Amino acid sequence: xxxxxxxxxxxxxxxxxxxxxxxxxxxxxxxxxxxxxxxxxxxxxxxxxxxxxxxxxxxxxxxxxxxxxxxxxxxxxxxxxxxxxxxxxxxxxxxxxxxxxxxxxxxxxxxxxxxxxxxxxxxxxxxxxxxxxxxxxxxxxxxxxxxxxxxxxxxxxxxxxxxxxxxxxxxxxxxxxxxxxxxxxxxxxxxxxxxxxxxxxxxxxxxxxxxxxxxxxxxxxxxxxxxxxxxxxxxxxxxxxxxxxxxxxxxxxxxxxxxxxxxxxxxxxxxxxxxxxxxxxxxxxxxxxxxxxxxxxxxxxxxxxxxxxxxxxxxxxx
Numbered sequence: 216x217x218x219x220x221x222x223x224x225x226x227x228x229x230x231x232x233x234x235x236x237x238x239x240x241x242x243x244x245x246x247x248x249x250x251x252x253x254x255x256x257x258x259x260x261x262x263x264x265x266x267x268x269x270x271x272x273x274x275x276x277x278x279x280x281x282x283x284x285x286x287x288x289x290x291x292x293x294x295x296x297x298x299x300x301x302x303x304x305x306x307x308x309x310x311x312x313x314x315x316x317x318x319x320x321x322x323x324x325x326x327x328x329x330x331x332x333x334x335x336x337x338x339x340x341x342x343x344x345x346x347x348x349x350x351x352x353x354x355x356x357x358x359x360x361x362x363x364x365x366x367x368x369x370x371x372x373x374x375x376x377x378x379x380x381x382x383x384x385x386x387x388x389x390x391x392x393x394x395x396x397x398x399x400x401x402x403x404x405x406x407x408x409x410x411x412x413x414x415x416x417x418x419x420x421x422x423x424x425x426x427x428x429x430x431x432x433x434x435x436x437x438x439x440x441x442x443x444x445x446x447x448x449x450x451x452x453x454x455x456x457x458x459x460x461x462x463x464x465x466x467x468x469x470x471x472x473x474x475x476x477x478x479x480x481x482x483x484x485x486x487x488x489x490x491x492x493x494x495x496x497x498x499x500x501x502x503x504x505x506x507x508x509x510x511x512x513x514x515x516x517x518x519x520x521x522x523x524x525x526x527x528x529x530x531x532x533x
Contacts, residue, residue: 275392278311285306285309286377290302290370293305294370295309295320302370304321306377308325311391322345326343329391331389333527334388335365337531339390343359343390344385349516386520412431413431416428420479423479423482429525430475431529434478441453460481464481482499497511
């Protein structure tokens with residue numbers, strides 16, 4: 216039985232357990248849900264100690280199987296106890312606690328755990344996928360557990376329950392499990408060599424003192440390695456220069472070699488100006504004036520997520 220078939224089978228099993236129960240809602244009594252949870256074997260307290268009594272196996276299949284047993288648990292903001300409800304990061308923290316692995320409490324904190332995964336096509340079952348769904352506050356605000364096949368298990372929002380849903384386009388992906396012998400990542404040089412224009416990133420990075428993995432990550436974030444890309448705002452080419460910036464740097468934005476060379480020169484100058492890679496990336500995205508005006512990364516959700524995502528991808532390539 217493949218992973219998705221196993222998940223579907225588990226859903227049917229859980230649903231059958233609750234046929235005599237009222238469907239849980241955000242205002243269901245804790246007693247009703249606690250009784251249903253006990254029937255389905257979901258015991259717990261507000262601690263993160265594993266208490267399911269089931270053998271925990273810290274593997275891709277182990278994480279997915281453990282996450283499946285929480286399908287149907289109602290969403291509860293701040294919830295860490297499956298007998299009363301879980302929020303998104305409470306779910307991921309609980310599953311990994313069952314595996315004997317401690318995660319921080321919130322989604323934004325969990326987004327710094329483990330190691331970076333560059334893109335969804337490189338994600339493995341058990342990886343954590345992070346999203347920025349709220350425009351009212353900067354940074355990551357949602358997390359799910361990738362199960363393969365473009366699907367994740369997550370605790371979505373108030374009034375819903377833990378369920379399987381399409382993963383979409385995560386802001387960040389982090390691998391918590393150590394790579395096994397079957398899934399060991401290739402060496403750093405091979406990781407970078409696998410991306411388009413790898414030789415140009417290496418040449419320009421070496422020339423201007425910029426990490427080639429960082430240049431590759433910027434290209435991935437900006438254009439998805441599409442040398443002919445044009446954004447709705449008018450940014451052009453592989454490294455997404457605005458025409459005026461490209462002209463000032465003497466860059467042909469649609470020529471990959473010229474665009475990468477210009478980006479390396481530009482980032483090198485920004486790093487020297489602001490003294491850090493994070494601030495240089497913020498300036499690349501929002502403009503040097505914004506970084507100077509705020510004395511750091513500007514309080515723009517888009518820019519903060521941009522910096523976090525590029526650094527995560529650079530880590531995956533390096």
